[in-house]
Amino acid sequence: MDGRQGAVPIMSDFQAELAGRAKKVDARLLQYIDQGKYKKMREAMLHYPAAGGKRMRPVLAMLVADAVGGRGDAAIPFGCCLEIIHNFTLVHDDVIDQDPVRRGQPAVHIKWDIPTAIIAGDALFARAYEVLADTDVPDKDLRRLLRITSEAIFLVAEGQQMDVDFEKLPTVSLADYEEMVEKKTAVLFGCAAEGGAIIGGGSEKQVRDMKEYARLFGIAFQMWDDVLGVVGDPKKVGKPVGNDVRNGKRTLIVVHALEHLPEGKQREILRKALGNQKATDEEIKAAIQVLKDVGSIDHISSLAKKMAKEANAKLACLQDSDEKRALAALAEYSVARES
Amino acid sequence: MDGRQGAVPIMSDFQAELAGRAKKVDARLLQYIDQGKYKKMREAMLHYPAAGGKRMRPVLAMLVADAVGGRGDAAIPFGCCLEIIHNFTLVHDDVIDQDPVRRGQPAVHIKWDIPTAIIAGDALFARAYEVLADTDVPDKDLRRLLRITSEAIFLVAEGQQMDVDFEKLPTVSLADYEEMVEKKTAVLFGCAAEGGAIIGGGSEKQVRDMKEYARLFGIAFQMWDDVLGVVGDPKKVGKPVGNDVRNGKRTLIVVHALEHLPEGKQREILRKALGNQKATDEEIKAAIQVLKDVGSIDHISSLAKKMAKEANAKLACLQDSDEKRALAALAEYSVARES
Numbered sequence: 001m002d003g004r005q006g007a008v009p010i011m012s013d014f015q016a017e018l019a020g021r022a023k024k025v026d027a028r029l030l031q032y033i034d035q036g037k038y039k040k041m042r043e044a045m046l047h048y049p050a051a052g053g054k055r056m057r058p059v060l061a062m063l064v065a066d067a068v069g070g071r072g073d074a075a076i077p078f079g080c081c082l083e084i085i086h087n088f089t090l091v092h093d094d095v096i097d098q099d100p101v102r103r104g105q106p107a108v109h110i111k112w113d114i115p116t117a118i119i120a121g122d123a124l125f126a127r128a129y130e131v132l133a134d135t136d137v138p139d140k141d142l143r144r145l146l147r148i149t150s151e152a153i154f155l156v157a158e159g160q161q162m163d164v165d166f167e168k169l170p171t172v173s174l175a176d177y178e179e180m181v182e183k184k185t186a187v188l189f190g191c192a193a194e195g196g197a198i199i200g201g202g203s204e205k206q207v208r209d210m211k212e213y214a215r216l217f218g219i220a221f222q223m224w225d226d227v228l229g230v231v232g233d234p235k236k237v238g239k240p241v242g243n244d245v246r247n248g249k250r251t252l253i254v255v256h257a258l259e260h261l262p263e264g265k266q267r268e269i270l271r272k273a274l275g276n277q278k279a280t281d282e283e284i285k286a287a288i289q290v291l292k293d294v295g296s297i298d299h300i301s302s303l304a305k306k307m308a309k310e311a312n313a314k315l316a317c318l319q320d321s322d323e324k325r326a327l328a329a330l331a332e333y334s335v336a337r338e339s
Numbered sequence: 340m341d342g343r344q345g346a347v348p349i350m351s352d353f354q355a356e357l358a359g360r361a362k363k364v365d366a367r368l369l370q371y372i373d374q375g376k377y378k379k380m381r382e383a384m385l386h387y388p389a390a391g392g393k394r395m396r397p398v399l400a401m402l403v404a405d406a407v408g409g410r411g412d413a414a415i416p417f418g419c420c421l422e423i424i425h426n427f428t429l430v431h432d433d434v435i436d437q438d439p440v441r442r443g444q445p446a447v448h449i450k451w452d453i454p455t456a457i458i459a460g461d462a463l464f465a466r467a468y469e470v471l472a473d474t475d476v477p478d479k480d481l482r483r484l485l486r487i488t489s490e491a492i493f494l495v496a497e498g499q500q501m502d503v504d505f506e507k508l509p510t511v512s513l514a515d516y517e518e519m520v521e522k523k524t525a526v527l528f529g530c531a532a533e534g535g536a537i538i539g540g541g542s543e544k545q546v547r548d549m550k551e552y553a554r555l556f557g558i559a560f561q562m563w564d565d566v567l568g569v570v571g572d573p574k575k576v577g578k579p580v581g582n583d584v585r586n587g588k589r590t591l592i593v594v595h596a597l598e599h600l601p602e603g604k605q606r607e608i609l610r611k612a613l614g615n616q617k618a619t620d621e622e623i624k625a626a627i628q629v630l631k632d633v634g635s636i637d638h639i640s641s642l643a644k645k646m647a648k649e650a651n652a653k654l655a656c657l658q659d660s661d662e663k664r665a666l667a668a669l670a671e672y673s674v675a676r677e678s
Contacts, residue, residue: 036493041500092461096454115435115503118457122431123496125464129489139478146485150468154375157462161380164454 014329017322021062021072022055029055029080032131033124044112044120045127048087051103057082057188061196063330064210067323070200077135078145078195081128082188085149088124089156091117096164125153137199145195152191159183166250177255178219186218209314213327216311221334223304226251228339230288231297236339242284245291248275257296266290301335308335353668356661360401360411361394368394368419371470372463383451383459384466387426390442396421396527400535402669403549406662409539416474417484417534420467421527424488427463428495430456435503464492476538484534491530498522505589516594517558525557548653552666555650560673562643565590567678569627570636575678581623584630587614596635605629640674647674 033045058079062072093099094107095117101107109117132149135142162180166172193214197207228237229244229251237243244251254274261267273279273287291297311331318324372384397418401411432438433446434456440446448456471488474481501519505511532553536546567576568583569592576582583590593613600606612618612626630636650670657663 036497038497038500040504041497089461092457096457116500118431118435119496119500119503122428122460122464123493123500125461126489126492126496129468129485130493133482133486133489139482142485143472143478143481146468146481147472150465150472153465154462154469157458157465158375158377158380161377161455161458161462164458165379 014326014333017326018054018059018330021059024073025055025058025062025076025079025083028076029058029083032077032080033084033127035127036123040112040116041120041123044108044116045124047105047108047111047120048090048102049083051105053083053087053103055079055083057086057192060189060192060214060330061199063323063327064193064196064202064214065200067318067321067327068197068200068202068206068210069319070202072196072200072323074136075196075199077131078137078199079192081132081135081149082192082195084124084128084131085153085156086188088121088128089160091121091124093160095121096160135199141198144198148191148194148198152187155183155187159185159187171258172250172255174252174256174259177250177252181222181252182215182219185222186215189218189221190215203317206317209317213311213314213331216307216314217331217334220304220307220311220331223252223300223307224335224337226253227297227301227304228337229253230291233338238339241281242273242288245273245284245287246275246277246279253291253296253300256299257291257294260294260296261290266293304335308332353665353672356665357393357398357669360398363412364394364397364401364415364418364422367415368397368422371416371419372423372466374466375462379451379455380459380462383447383455384463386444386447386450386459387429387441388422390444392422392426392442394418394422396425396531399528399531399553400538402662402666403532403535403541403553404539406657406660406666407536407539407541407545407549408658409541411535411539411662413475414535414538416470417476417538418531420471420474420488421531421534423463423467423470424492424495425527427460427467428499430460430463432499434460435499474538480537483537487530487533487537491526494522494526498524498526510597511589511594513591513595513598516589516591520561520591521554521558524561525554528557528560529554542656545656548656552650552653552670555646555653556670556673559643559646559650559670562591562639562646563674563676565592566636566640566643567676568592569630572677577678580620581612581627584612584623584626585614585616585618592630592635592639595638596630596633599633599635600629605632643674647671 030046030050033049034042036042058076061075061079061082065075066072090102091108094102095109095114099107100110108120132145135145137145159180159182162176163184166177166180190211194207194211197210202210226244229249230242230253234241257270261270270287270290273283276283308331312328315324315327368388369385372388373381375381397415400414400418400421404414405411429441430447433441434448434453438446439449447459471484474484476484498519498521501515502523505516505519529550533546533550536549541549565583568588568590569581573580596609600609609626609629612622615622647670651667654663654666
């Protein structure tokens, strides 16, 4: 995390920028969702979106629309469409993973029940497209937005299926795992930036490059999450040290380690700690040491930084602007943040 | 079923017409679905659509597009979009209702598992919109199709939520139950016909009337299903007599009866048989007799016929054509069929 001290002021500028845009999105987003005759369904649909969130997808779409020379605000409905889709996937994912808690609150299927959660997810999905239909863009752009959005959601579903199936396999290759991560998270970021560039009237090159920027950013962000999960400061990350190891979460780091560790003592130490709720702090620390020794933490950490750098390079197609700088800071931040 | 004998030749003509169109839809439909990198997900997505079905929604859209003077074939992608959506709702409904069998085969969540079924449903949903994005209509019509489709799916979700919640209530009013039935089934028919009219270049009046035709047809069709469930010929319906009563299915007929039967012996007979898998044939017959005596079967049967007639009246906005005649025959058939 060299240079992070010096970068703090920039970070805080761009974070204020993001927060300002997120705030602009918030009211519209909840208004879009809080419709329909059936109160219970509305409440189940609103449960996650109303609990907060960084609104990364709408903010990305807005920043990019501005950065290519258009109007960021014009991208709000499209951004909200993606945010609603993101929330629909969270609702279904929590049912699938039997996760009882989300954003510090009971998951939808816990607060209500599984049928209500499945239906609320479907209803959010449908609502997202109603919002898209009302987007104030030329009709031909709408067709394009419809296409990229639907293709992205399909890939998200593929990623989710891979994730579910990987859980049952003894080992997964790093390449397969990276593909899953990309589909589950980066694809929707890519869609947000691509759509923002279309809405902002960007050139074809800008549309392509913005999509790639956000895709790379999304993967880097997720990789860095995995890094923080094992070496992050517990106070800043908000989770106990090695939480991911104790929960047996198969992160990119763990997948890399299992791919490279031969049978032997080190592998045994890692195996014993993974998913072992009763593991002592010593055992968790020893497992993390193994992840370090085999080079997995360094490998994923460098990969994340490399991707963030590549993401940044994609911004070359943009003229200088506050939004371009914010996008650059966002990519840098994704692999420098401590939480 | 007076007059049915005389009507048989017409029925069989229009049924051949429907079957011919359904066949045209079949190959395209499966082709649309059988895409994507992940074989298992493709198989789960294809499981219901490949098992057959009448393809009522695409056929309706095609007939209407022709009937308003356009090209029926141009409505195939939109029709397939709705058929895919219909199948997605079936996959999720079966998870929600814990139904193990669909179209004589194990349900998706049985053949695979619940996570795979939830994801396959979501993937079908996304794929449906990919198909819509490729529909060969003017861009402004695409926006309209996107809007009506998304609004319809939202209402289907509301209907499904009502259905789930009604199951837990001791009584439901006939009005609420009708609303649920309309949302769960008729709304998507309405959307198919409305979209077909848009694609066919129909007038605004035709677009409105075709939507209403199909909505009324859809409710009539569902009501007649309920009638057949209690008084249909078991050999023709393919289920034992009074199957719905034994399974405790809360049909429109049962809801009507419970709304009108005072506490007493008759109500007791019905209550005892409803959902009682061990009820004797005598007890089931006695319960059906109660449904007859309180006038519920007649009431729903007349209501179904009235709606089919109203549906037919909506066809007045069409010039005479084979397709108009097929639509008329379809409405008549919906409340005359024996299976």
